[in-house]
Amino acid sequence: xxxxxxxxxxxxxLEGKNCTLQCNYTVSPFSNLxxxxxxxxxxxxxLTIMTFSENTKSxxxxxxxxxxxxxxxxxxxxxxQLSDSASYICVVRGSGTASKLTFxxxxxxxxxx
Amino acid sequence: xxxxxxxxxxxxxxxGQNVTFRCDxxxxxxxxxxxxxxxxxxxxxxxxxxxxxxxxxxxxxxxRFSAERPKGSFSTLEIQRTEQGDSAMYLCASSxxxxxxxxxxxxxxxxxxxx
Numbered sequence: 001x002x003x004x005x006x007x008x009x010x011x012x013x014l015e016g017k018n019c020t021l022q023c024n025y026t027v028s029p030f031s032n033l034x035x036x037x038x039x040x041x042x043x044x045x046x047l048t049i050m051t052f053s054e055n056t057k058s059x060x061x062x063x064x065x066x067x068x069x070x071x072x073x074x075x076x077x078x079x080x081q082l083s084d085s086a087s088y089i090c091v092v093r094g095s096g097t098a099s100k101l102t103f104x105x106x107x108x109x110x111x112x113x
Numbered sequence: 114x115x116x117x118x119x120x121x122x123x124x125x126x127x128x129g130q131n132v133t134f135r136c137d138x139x140x141x142x143x144x145x146x147x148x149x150x151x152x153x154x155x156x157x158x159x160x161x162x163x164x165x166x167x168x169x170x171x172x173x174x175x176x177r178f179s180a181e182r183p184k185g186s187f188s189t190l191e192i193q194r195t196e197q198g199d200s201a202m203y204l205c206a207s208s209x210x211x212x213x214x215x216x217x218x219x220x221x222x223x224x225x226x227x228x
Contacts, residue, residue: 004155031213031214032213032214034216036219041221041224042221042222043117043204043206043219043220043221043222044156044204044219045219046216046217046218049214049216051214089155089156091155093213095213100158100169101158101217103155103156103157104155105153105154105155106153106154106155
C-alpha cells in the first residue's frame with residue numbers, strides 16, 4: 001500500500017530558529033515529491049516539487065531534500081518567522097497514475113516569540 | 114489570475130439534506146481535482162476531470178456523491194442525503210497541462226458541517 005509518513009507530528013520552535021521536517025514514503029513507482037504549506041482554514045500552497053533526479057530544491061527560506069534510494073525527504077526551514085506557523089504536508093506522486101497523489105498527515109509547526 | 118475559488122466557504126446543514134459546492138479553477142487549467150480533508154489529516158483524493166471528462170473516481174466517492182464539469186470550466190460536487198461522516202473540508206485544485214510535475218493549485222475549501 002502506498003503510504004507517506006511524516007515526523008514529527010507537531011513541533012514548537014522559537015522565532016529565528018531553524019527546523020527540519022521529515023517525510024518517508026513507500027509509493028512506487030515514484031514520479032515526484034511535493035511539499036505543501038497549509039495555513040489553518042486555507043488550502044495547501046505548493047512549496048517545492050522534486051523529481052527522481054533532484055536531490056535538493058530551495059524556495060526562499062525553505063529547502064527540500066530528496067533521497068530516492070532510501071525514499072526519504074526533508075524540509076528545512078531557516079530563520080523561522082511567525083508566519084511559518086502552519087501544517088507542512090509531504091505529497092508523493094506515483095508514475096503511471098495520472099491523478100493520484102498520496103498525502104501525508106502533515107507536521108504542525110508553531111513558531112513562537 | 115485570481116486563483117482557485119470555492120463557494121460557499123462554509124455550509125451547515127441537517128443530516129439527510131442535499132448540498133452542492135462549486136469550484137472555479139484557474140482559467141485555462143484543464144485539470145480539476147476534488148479532495149476531502151478531515152481534521153488532522155491530509156487531503157484524500159475524490160475525483161478528477163480533464164476538461165469536461167471525469168477520468169477517475171475514488172472508492173471514497175459513494176453513490177451519494179456526484180461531480181460534474183459540464184463545460185470544462187467550473188465544477189460542482191453534490192452530496193445527497195448527507196450523513197454525519199460527510200463533515201469535512203472539501204478542497205478543489207486545478208493544474209495546467211498533463212505533465213506529471215505540474216503543481217496543483219488549491220482553493221481554500223468548503224467546510225461542511227452536518228448537524
